[in-house]
Amino acid sequence: DAGVTQTPRHEVAEKGQTIILKCEPVSGHNDLFWYRQTKIQGLELLSYFRSKSLMEDGGAFKDRFKAEMLNSSFSTLKIQPTEPKDSAVYLCASSLTGGNTEVFFGKGTRLTVV
Amino acid sequence: GDSVTQTEGLVTLTKGLPVMLNCTYQTTYSPFLFWYVQHLNEAPKLLLKSSTDNKRTEHQGFYATLHKSSSSFHLQKSSVQLSDSALYFCALSDPANSGTYQRFGTGTKLQVVP
Numbered sequence: 506d507a508g509v510t511q512t513p514r515h516e517v518a519e520k521g522q523t524i525i526l527k528c529e530p531v532s533g534h535n536d537l538f539w540y541r542q543t544k545i546q547g548l549e550l551l552s553y554f555r556s557k558s559l560m561e562d563g564g565a566f567k568d569r570f571k572a573e574m575l576n577s578s579f580s581t582l583k584i585q586p587t588e589p590k591d592s593a594v595y596l597c598a599s600s601l602t603g604g605n606t607e608v609f610f611g612k613g614t615r616l617t618v619v
Numbered sequence: 620g621d622s623v624t625q626t627e628g629l630v631t632l633t634k635g636l637p638v639m640l641n642c643t644y645q646t647t648y649s650p651f652l653f654w655y656v657q658h659l660n661e662a663p664k665l666l667l668k669s670s671t672d673n674k675r676t677e678h679q680g681f682y683a684t685l686h687k688s689s690s691s692f693h694l695q696k697s698s699v700q701l702s703d704s705a706l707y708f709c710a711l712s713d714p715a716n717s718g719t720y721q722r723f724g725t726g727t728k729l730q731v732v733p
Contacts, residue, residue: 509662536720547725548708561720596663604714605651605670608721610662 507532511597511611518618523585526614529578530599534609539572539582542594542613551582551595555602587618621646623711625724632699632731640694640727642683642709652685652692653710653721663708666694670714704731 510529518524530537539551552572553561562572569588574580584591594613600606622645632638644650651670657663667678672687683694694707706728710721 538720548723550720553720600720604712604716604719605668607653607665607668608655608710610655610657610664612660612662 509597509599509609509611511595511614513614514612516614516616518587518616520589520618521586522618523583524587524616526582526584526595526597526616528580528582528597528611530580530597531609532578533601534599535602536600537574537580538596538598538600538608539580540596540598542596548596554580584616587616589618592616592618621711621713621722623709623722623724625707625709625727627727628725629728629730632729634701634731634733635698637697638695638699638703638729640707640709640729642692642694642724644690644692644709644711646690646711646713648713648715649687651712651714652683653712654681654683654692654694655708655710655723657706657708657726659705663706666707699729699731701731701733704729 512527537554540548551563554574557574571583596613598608598610600608624643626641653668654666655663656666669676669685675684681696685692706726708726709724712721713719
């Protein structure tokens with residue numbers, strides 16, 4: 506199954522720690538997204554890459570969240586330093602370029618900050 | 620800017636009853652609309668999509684009709700099953716603009732009880 510792969514599935518961090526979440530998109534996809542999922546806010550866009558170039562990063566998340574795409578098949582999301590309010594599920598997704606294409610999601614990383 | 624509104628956070632229904640999950644949108648262009656479904660601890664995945672006005676689209680017993688006159692794309696099913704319990708997201712994109720990406724609503728949790 507060549508879907509979107511996220512690791513780890515679960516992460517527990519102490520307040521102030523640095524954590525790095527990893528994502529492997531579907532092979533051949535040009536667009537990659539990082540979302541934060543919470544019950545209250547739903548899916549919040551953290552970062553959007555096209556062909557490895559950062560196209561958009563969620564303004565509210567700029568200060569402690571940094572996504573990178575080192576190559577077309579691997580991306581990381583660093584949170585530094587973590588805070589308890591960062592506890593959420595982080596989803597990575599990818600798609601072909603185009604406004605009518607399906608977005609493929611990973612199963613997410615559940616982050617708990619204590 | 621573009622936006623998607625899902626008014627219900629939680630819908631609880633008895634098995635066998637019909638369901639309609641609301642989705643309305645705001646945009647200046649002729650959109651593509653999507654419904655994604657996310658089962659517990661799983662990745663969101665595409666359920667159905669449409670860009671054709673007043674045409675019903677169906678998949679896995681669910682159906683939706685895009686009504687541009689009312690800016691709506693409500694998801695329906697005639698008889699819900701326990702396995703339909705999940706989180707449902709409505710999304711919007713501009714099919715003519717390859718530089719954009721899908722905008723998601725906050726999601727509606729459907730809970731089907733025996």
